[in-house]
Structures are given as structure tokens and as C-alpha cells.
Amino acid sequence: MPIATVNPATGETLRTFDPIGPEETERRLSTAYATFRTYRTTSFEERAALLGRAADLLDKDAEEIGRTITEEMGKPLAQARAEAAKCAKAMRWYAAHAEELLADEHPAQADVRDSGADRARVVYRPLGVVLAVMPWNFPLWQVVRFAAPALMAGNTGLLKHASNVPQTALYLEDLFRRAGFPEGCFQTLLVGSGAIEGILRDRRVAAATLTGSEPAGRAVASVAGDEIKKTVLELGGSDPFVVMPSADLAGAAKTAVTARVQNTGQSCIAAKRFIVHEDVYDAFAALFTDAMRALTVGDPLDEGTDVGPLSSEQGRADLEELVDDAVRHGAAVLCGGRRPPGRDAGWFYEPTVLAGITGSMRIHREETFGPVATLYRVADVDEAVAVANDTSFGLSSNVWTRDAGETERFTRDLEAGGVFFNGMTASHPALPFGGVKRSGYGRELAGHGIREFMNATTVWYGPAD
Template identity: 45%
Template sequence: MNFYSINPTTEQTVAEFTAHTPPEVRQMLSAAAAAQGLWARRSLIERVRRIDGLADVLERRRQEGARTITQEMGKPLAQALAEVDKCAGVCRYMASIAPTVLADESVDAGFRHSRVVYEPLGLVLSIMPWNFPLWQFFRFAAPALLAGNGVLLKHAPSTMGSGLFAESVCLEAGLPAGLVTSLLIDVPEVESVIADPAVAAVTFTGSTGGGRAVAQVAARHIKPVVLELGGSDAYIVLADADLDVAVSACVAGRLLNAGQSCIGAKRFIVHASLHDAFVARVAESFDAAVVGSPLDPDTQVGPLARQDLRDTLLDQVRRALDAGARCVTKRTLADVPSKGWFVPPMLLVDVHEDNPAFREELFGPVASVTTFTTEEQAIALANNTDFGLGNAVFSRDASAALRIAAQLQSGTVFINDFVRSHAALPFGGVKASGYGRELGRWGMLEFVNVKNITIG
């Protein structure tokens, strides 16, 4: 079996990868387990030094990494460069906090002495998607490695090259061979890897359906799992919002990465008094966004990563229009490049709660607008979704925004800005958006054994 990386701009195959056979996978797991044992015995100071060095390698090879991303999934090169830089940044940040977060703790429990230590679990299998093919791996891998774990990477079939790039920079940074191993396997082989005694835990980033399947397998083998799944983030624009701030954030939050982001701004919930002005300005910005080759420095919106993703999005738009929504942006498919999997930014209005554009996650440059008149109605609309990843609130009244934020069912709420992840802040969701946390000290403690050692 082979995997193919297909450039979504040219529709041409850029690389072909031969899948690992089951015997090869077993051999790789054995080598990874041995490497992890050696790595866990290294001092934390040495592990910190190596992960700091990994940041250096990422910075040195940022052009190569960014071009790999752009070729495989179509992200504008400037955004791909920013992704590689963010990977280097998370390595440096996690290395800086590891000595504090992973330090032994003495606890006064009435015994002669009680101590809490943080030990690695072993090998952690990471199952990663295509939309941020390096960032989503390194935000997990940096803290997991610092804690003494080994890392297995099963990447999306369309971004295997990004997975091999990640493995190569880890080797160049001096991490033991096998400690970070990219497995070229497809979905049917994942269950046997999770079941393997060498694998201690799993992390999955992707769809809710995929996360459910992974969680079921992990549960059968009693292995911990972190799930970072889909989202349908609602951005609430209150009547007193600064319209300049709200429009800028909503446009940026929806068009980044051609809208292919779990924390993208998907549902705009706007006070009725601002509806017309908000819609006019967002539609104008959507129509003005430069759609084209990701190698063109002026491009703001590249292609979708695969043809099936474009087909799914266009079907969702069709069903939304059939259900009564209206598209107020001007461009059609005829106005974007015919070669490649491009979709023009679209803004849908008259979207009610039963509309597919409200109910489903739109993974592309399409946003919906729903109006409200009361604060309670806005909160109910935002929470009326299976997902619970992120939200944003726009208001000049900080106390009102904070009051609403406290009632939103999500893992993250931004006020007067668009939602994004940060190395120092916990990232994850509730409901169908998953469980567990990545990033910050919270992410570093997901894959450790918190051991109590007490002298009576």
C-alpha cells in the first residue's frame, strides 16, 4: 500500500510513501520502547537541553518545513512559516517550565515524609490530522518528551511528508534514534498499535467520529487518551461592541488556514441592532480577500487541502441555502482558480438553529450569521451545539463579556479577539470537542504517572 501527497493547488502528486508492513511496525515499536527507556533515564536537565536544541533545528529548517506544509495541504507560505515558528516556540516554552512543573513535591500528610513525583508513562501514540501538520504534533510532543516519554506519530495519509519532517528534525536535534517514530500506517492498523503492550497512552486530534473510535479502542485496553476534536465556535457580538474590532477578529478567525481549523470562527451570533452593518463589512472583507496560490505572498486564502473536503463543504452550503439561508458574498467558484481545490469565502445570513450551517461544523472559508436580541438568547444560541471548543465575546463592557464567558460551554473564551492557542494556556474542549488538555503546565501533566511515595 502507498500513500500520496497531492498538492491541492496543482492537483499533482508531489510524493509517494510506502506503508510500513505489520512486521516493520512491530520492529519499530520495539526500537521505540528501547529508546524511550534510555531517554527516561536521562536527567531532566539533559532533556530540557535537547528540546531547546530541537527549537534551534526547527528555526534553521523553517523554510523546508513550511514548504512541505504548503505543498501537502495548501496553506499560504507565510502562514506555514508562522506554524513552524510556533512549533519552535512551544519547544522553548515547554523546556523553560519543565523543571518547575515536573519537580518533585513534598506534601504534609501527617506521615514522616510524603513526596509526589512525576514519571513518564512510556510510549505515547499520537494520531494527527492534516490541517496544522507540524503544530498539532509538536504542541503534544514537546511536553511529552520533556516528561520522559517516547512518541509515535501516525499522521494523516495526505501529510506523511510532514510527519517524516518532524521525525528528521528530532533526530537532527540529538534525540535518540527511535524516540520519535513516524509510522506510515492507515486507519485499520491503528487498533493493533494501540493494543500493543509497548504503547502506554494515546492522543488524537481530528473529527469527533474518529475520536470516538480511538477512545473505544483505548478503553478496551485501559489506556489513557487525550482527545482534541472538532468545534463550531460561536462569536457573540453584543450591541455595544466595537465594530472595527469585531469585524477584524471575525474575518481573521474565519479565513485563517482557509477556514480549516477546529477553533475557527464559524457561527457569528450578532445583536439585531448591528446585523446590517456587521454583515456588510464582513461580506466586503470576504469579497476582498485574495484567493490564490499559497506561494504568492499576497494570498490570504489558499485551496482546501483535499478534493473531498471541498465537495463536503460545498454540499453543506447547498443544503444550508435549501434550508433558507442566503449567501451575501459575491464570488462563486467561477471567480477562483479552476485548477486546485479552491472555495471563495462565503457569508451566510438568515441562518436559524435548524439550518445545517448552524448545526454542522463548516471546515472551510464559510461563516454563518444568526441574530439575537437578549443576552440570554445569545448564550443559548452559542451553547446550542454538540461542540464545546472555543467562543469569543465582543463588547466594550468587560463585566458583561466576562459574565457571558462564564456561561459558555467551551474550553476557551476570548474577549475582543479571535480564538487561538498559546503555549502557556490550556487548550482543549468539552462535549463532542473532546477531553484532556494540551499546552501549558496542564498539557505537560497529561502523560505522566503522578506517583505518591510515603514513608510511614
């Protein structure tokens, strides 16, 4: 895949970039490793000041980088600006909290004595150079939620970004440079996917984090496993959105639309499967379908646009195949199900609602990356849980209910990294984020995320006498 900016709204290639060669890759690896040896000894106060300056710069750049993001991957401009603001918020959160999250831990004195020690503690030390392989759908946020904690912890980072967002990738390197981080703290590698294995196998790279597809996750995990290196993987999702009889139906339907079409539906944590109790199914389906049908599809630079184009022509083709397969196997199209008429340029697709989904359909088993929702009718809590868990993914989940017993049941039984009640899944720097099953392993954000790439070191002191 060429490293290029191709406007998804027009199909026009705006800029192309030559990949860096082996010599430049080696120089950047060497710089990252050398910088780590000194950067790891800086204080939390020093790192926080640097990250705070990066946040301030990002706030000032929000309009410009927002337009770049929109032109590279098609996100509506208002959402691109919001992504920049979210990144700045996360930077400030880690700048404020990293020191306490990585503070020394002191076991109970009775346990220390029982170990034969006079005293003992656990200290957190950074691992080193971390390779980040990141996707295009949230081209700032996916990177910052790794970079902010990693840099605050004293690690250095190498970014291999998706090939269709090269300008955003280069912006991030420049952002941290302008903020005053030492050379080598954070570098972008404009390389193809074929170069990842060699970089990950390099002895100077300590660990890797990847957000992306299952195949990409398997490839990185297998290489890292062979090299015995730590990885964190955030892969696909097919998140359920469960609606029970006690729910606020109007609120659930309104939120369901946002949960499905945020980022034009190209989000791992977007709600994709809408599992509705039979007592409220018809009412919810009507509210939801009417709201999906009313969305404005158009130029993502237009402030009035709700749904922009898919990021690539192949992405739209993949989505069309899933919808067409479902229809061939008996699914009903309640709205959408086609390219918008009159739009010959760009990779647009209408917001779509499908009902009558069965296990024979690919869309039941595979992740839908676009503005397509599937509706399921269930008889009770047991069936709702069974349908929600009938997926190889387990990233997050959404449940609408006012019943305390149901809340406990869904919390206990849903197979997911998160359960969001009476709202929609969202990531926040103070809350751990990640999945189970084929959605990956490890956690980002919060204290869990910053400790993923740390060496928890036991320090044991024998008796003084």
C-alpha cells in the first residue's frame, strides 16, 4: 500500500511520500535507544512540563490538524477537532497523575518480615523503546493514548502509522519535538508493513503495542512471542447494545445512533449489534431507523455533515459485501443499504439498519466497519446475554436498563472489557481500556495502561544486623 494522503470524499491523491530506507530506519532505532538511556532518568516534573507543552500546542493546532485528519481519512471535521481536544486532555491527565500511578509500593510489614527482609518495596522502571503500530480511524487518539503514558513513564516510542495518514503521523513527531522532548523520544517511521517484523526483532526494541485488525495482531504477537517481548493488542470489536423493557427508549435510540455512526461507523468500540427485548423491539426499531434515515451524508468538511465517506474504496467494498450477503440470506433492509444516489466521487455509504439477522450471515460473525447496524429481537435476559456473547470479539458492551438485578447479571456475564449502562462506550484517560477474546489483551489508559510497559521491580533489603 503506498504511503499517501488520498481524500476519501473525492478519491483524489493529495500527497505521496517515499518510505524511509534501511539506513534511516537504523539511525532512528539507534537514536531512540540512546535517548532512552538518558531520558529514563529525567524526573516526573520534567516530563510533565514537556507533555503539558505538547497539549498546549495541540490545542492551538486543533483546526489545522483537524482538517488534515479529515482530508486523510474522512472523519467529519467537528469530530476531528474533538479528537484533538481529547488528546490534549489525556496528555494533561497523565502529566498530572503519572507520578502517583507509578509510585513505589510498600508491602505490609508483616509480609516483609515473613520474607526474611528488614524492608522491601516495589519500584516501576521503564522498559525502553516501544514500537507502536497504529490504525487510521482515530489517527491522533490511538497514538496519544499510547504515547502520553509511555513518555511520562520514561520510555521512548517509535510509531509505524497506517499508510493512509502519513501527514498526521509526521505531525505527531513534530508536535513532540516542538514541545521540547529530546530527539529520539518519539519518532515516526514512514515504512511499509513489511518492515515491522525486522524492527520488532531488533534487540533495541523492548515491546510493542498494536491497534488494528486480527491478522495484524496475530502477526505482531507471533513475532513478539518468538522474541519474548511484551505486547498489548487492541483488535476488532462487534459490540452489543442491549435494550431491555425498563430502558428510556427515546434516550436509548438517540444514543444508539451516535454509538453506531461515530467516525462514520469506523470504530472498534462502536455499537454494532442492537439486541432488543421483544416487549420494546418494535418501538425501538422505529425510533432508531427513523433517526438513522435522517442523518446527513456528505462532505466531511461541511459542519452540517453527520456521516462522511468510508476511509477507502476497499473499506466500502468490504462493507457492501457484508450487507449484500445478509440480504441474500434473508435480512430485511429497514433503511439504507446502498451508496447515496448522485455521489459519483468519494467512498460514501448510506446509514443502514438490517433486521432478521441469523447465524448463517457473515455480518453476524464479522466486524462491520461502517454505518451499518444489525437488529436482533430477544425474549429475555438469558437470550440477550447469549446473543451478546455470540461473537469472537469482546471489546466493550452497552446495556440500557433500569433494573438493578439486570445490571448485576449483565456485569457478571457479558464477555467484554467494558460494560456501559445507559450510555455508550467511550474511552477516558482515567478508565482502563481493552478487550478479551479476539479483541486482544492488555490494557491502555488509566494506571493499568501506564504500567503495561514498566518493569515492576522487587527491591528487598536484608536485616541490617
